[in-house]
Amino acid sequence: MNPNPDPEFSTEVGIVAFDAAGCITSFNHGAEKISGWPGELALSRPLDAIFRLPEEQISFQMLLPRPGRQKQIEVLHQNGEALTLLVTQVQLPSNEGDTVLVLSDQTEEQAEKKLQSYFLGNISHEFRTPLSALNASVELLLEDLGQLSQAEIAQLLNSIHFSVTGLQTLIDNLLESTSIEAGQFRIRRRKTNLHQVADEALHIMRPLLTRRQQTLTRYIPRQLPIVKVDSTRLVQVLVNLISNASKYSPIGETIELTLRVDGNSLHGMVADHGPGIPLETRTDIFRRYVRLGDKDEAQYGVGLGLSVVKAILEQHGGQISVADNPGGGSIFEFSLSLEEGEGELP
Incomplete structure (x- = not known):
């Protein structure tokens, strides 16, 4: 018997052989990489000592599939x-x-499946909440329009605007995420006025900011050059970042937006006064389906916004990072190239 296949195959999977006593007789490089155990330490040791289970009441050998099964x-x-x-x-x-075992590390695939499962379970709630609010407001307008005061009508219209804005942002992120996953995501650079980009983002976010009694303070020089960017996608970047800042900041707080042009680069920053982001999660938050807050909190969305932001900026030859706000909260800093990069010029 030769438990070790060709070297190219061995680098992708683990091959482990053990005898009737349950002791390891062969342990290839793939098994070392997967388990973290050097081969010289694993050989002759019990299989159950190398492949320990989270629950110690049962052994690895007891869970093995029958021959020919996985x-x-x-x-x-x-x-x-x-x-x-x-x-x-x-x-x-x-x-x-x-006995010979073939091992394949499925950890990342399983984590992705769990995230997708959570996402699918949560997305219906994310649609249902604004749709229910829309339905309730429209029903009141249809049934009681003659009896409602101007102030009450304005309140209902604001509620409708807020719900539509939330749905629009959610759908935009879903569509962008789908195109990113399919490898079809592209940007189209056009001559753009950055003040107009900031104005449009604020217009979209105004219902959320108004509801949470928050103020957006802009630090943007009056004189800015006309730049070539994908203006629609840049608005989406600002909307997602401002939306996160609003949701995580206390009611009544101020959110800061900074934009400046330095040579061939655009630099931006959105600062909030929320709880901040732990250092160990700052890389994960830019992955799909990963949310910033407690999964039980509905306001925290479905975990697509920051992954879309990252993809848009990278297509512009840029990047994004997060740091602590000295005054409490988080600062999302981003940059993008104003040169042609990978985008498509009209």
Whole structure:
């Protein structure tokens, strides 16, 4: 028996062989990479000592699939982190002494599936809430228009505007996320007035800011050059960042928006006064389906906005990062190239 396949295959999967006593007899490079255990330490040790389970009441060997079958098993990496392995027991002739397992690390795939499952479960709520508010406001207008005061009508119209704005932002992010996943996301640079971009973003966000009694303070030089960017996508960047800042800042707080042009680069910043973002999660928040806040809080959305922001900026040859606001909260800083980059010029 030769439990080790060709080297190219070994780098992608783990191959482990063990004897009738449950001790490891072969441990390839792929198994080392997946488990975190060096081969020299794994050889001759019990299989269950190398592939430990989060629940110690049962052993790894007890969960193995039958020969020719495969099964997902959660184990612990050598450093203690949880892994999801797809384990296949190789069907061997009956006269072969050792048992051979093929291991594939499915941890990231499983995490993505869980995030997608959560996203699909949450998206219906995200649509239902503004649609219910829209329906209620329209019904009141239809049934009681003659009895409503001007102030009451204005309040209902503001509620409708707020709900439509929320739906528009959600749908925009869904469409952009779909095109990003399909590899069809592109930008179209046009001559753009940055003051008009900021004005449009504020117009879209005004219902949310008004409802939360918040003020957007703009630090934008009066004299700015006309630049070539995808103005629609840049508005979307500002809308998503201002929306996050609003949702995470206390009612009545001020949000700061800064834009400036430095040579061939546009630099921007949106600062809030919310709870801030832990250092260990600052990379993850720009992934799809990852939300900033508690998953039980409906206001925190479906986790698409920041991933769309990152994709738009990267298509412009730019980037985004997050840091602590010295006054409390977070600062999202971004930059993009004003040169042609990867975008399509009309």
